[in-house]
Amino acid sequence: MAAKNPAFMAGVPELVVLGLLADREMYGYEIARAIKTTTHDALSLGEGVLYPTLHTMESRGLVRTRSARVEGRVRIYYSLTARGKRRLSRLTLDWRRMSLSVDSILGSPNHG
């Protein structure tokens, strides 16, 4: 279990992006903005992490892309694939289980 945790934490950007794309397709800037506004600036995914994460997810078949020209600029829109949806369900489950486990420790009478 201990060995799994760091890897799980490293997957947070992926989980966040998958979660946002579950509702609708978005492009990079939109995703970055949505993370900031949804979490009230508590979570910020730097562009240096966001784009490599998106491209990795695309190469793993978790998201698909389409390009569109908007106001003279090319935007790459990302949307979830069936595999991406399955991955989101699994990561969400893992996250909730982890969160409950940590909460149960932090919330126990012996803590603090």
Added chain:
Amino acid sequence: MVDQRFIELREGLLRAGVATRKIRRAVLEMEGHFQQLVDEEVARGTPDHLARSEAHRLLGPNQTLVQHYAARSEFRSWSRRWPAIWFTLVALAAYLALSISSLAILHTVAERMSDYLRHVYIAPQVTYRVDLVARIVFLWLFPWFVAIAFAVLAYRRRVALHWPIAGIVAVSILASLVNVTVTLTGGPTPGEYGAGIGFSTQSLPGQMTRAVIIASLVSVPLWLAMRRLQRNSGN
């Protein structure tokens, strides 16, 4: 106008070995992102030059993005993942494939024209020139073409010089050992062609001279171009 930042980002990603297709996408998206940040600042009433500075600050240093791309092996180009194979074995295979496929085309054309060739007489000067052209094409132009193609690839991908130079030398040596003859005479036995590979003590000095000339014609410009690139990036 392309911002200097994105020229540097492209160069940084190239040097990190990221595939050009991925680089195009990354730069395109980062440029779009940058422009949106600028637009957002301008909409708040910030002057354009300050909006650009703020957008640069928000995007953070190029190095962060380069490091994240470099850390993911799936983003690396094949030529950077396996440079030894790509610039030596693939280059040699490309030269052989080009030569063999050209011989196959020559064979097909000769077969199709055999009836015609049996009824014509070809002057010795023409026979000599055809053979000369075939030798120039197979023994000089083909290896030069293959070597230059891989040198350009190495330059564009910013591959360290040793592997492309090794490949250029290997192709040049192989080409110098190849011999091609095309004898077109017309008449009852209209001609013959042949190709072989080998060396003899008598022909070795000439073959090695040919190898050195072909290798130098490609590797020296490549070395100069790479050196200029390094100087420019150092400035």
